Amino acid sequence: MKVFAVCGVSNSGKTTTVERLIAELTARGHRVGSVKYIHCENFSMDADSSEDTGRHRAAGSRLISAHAKRETTLIFPERLPTEKLLRLYRGECDFVVCEGVSDIELPTIVTAHGKADLVEKWSDRVFCISGVISASIAEFRGIPAIDATKNIEGLVDLVERGVQRFCEG
DSSP: OEEEEEEESTTSSHHHHHHHHHHHHHHTTOOEEEEEOOOOTTOOTTOOTTSHHHHHHHHTOSSEEEEOSSOEEEEOSSOOOHHHHHGGGTTTOSEEEEESOOSSOOOEEEEOSSHHHHHHHOOTTEEEEESGGGGTOSEETTEEBOOTTTOHHHHHHHHHHHOOBOOOO
């Protein structure tokens, strides 16, 4: 399984880039999963304690499954480290795209509005630049900038070639 991140400042094209990556990777026959970091402090899938899952949580359930006709949701009553969460994807996905995840070191595509944003989000794990800034630059610090809205094929070619297998042990 190959895992990589897309990170950047607000409204810089992260979700658009992720959407297009998922669609193109899927079109190429890959099984794709995603992890989306939610920045809202009080977000909860079962925030309403009158719902059965909320009642299970209040009673002390360690792991809750909402098992419906069309989907299954697992609810852990804590924030899992991303590395532990990714273990659930093993055997199910060829690629996992992590949007906004910062608690694990992964190959990274950075989205930005300008060069100051790139500097803010830069690390030695960056292998590509995309998002809003990619419409106005071809590269930064020797790393290519590829606009996911205009050249998703080129961006996915780079992902397929450049992202190594994630340690699955």
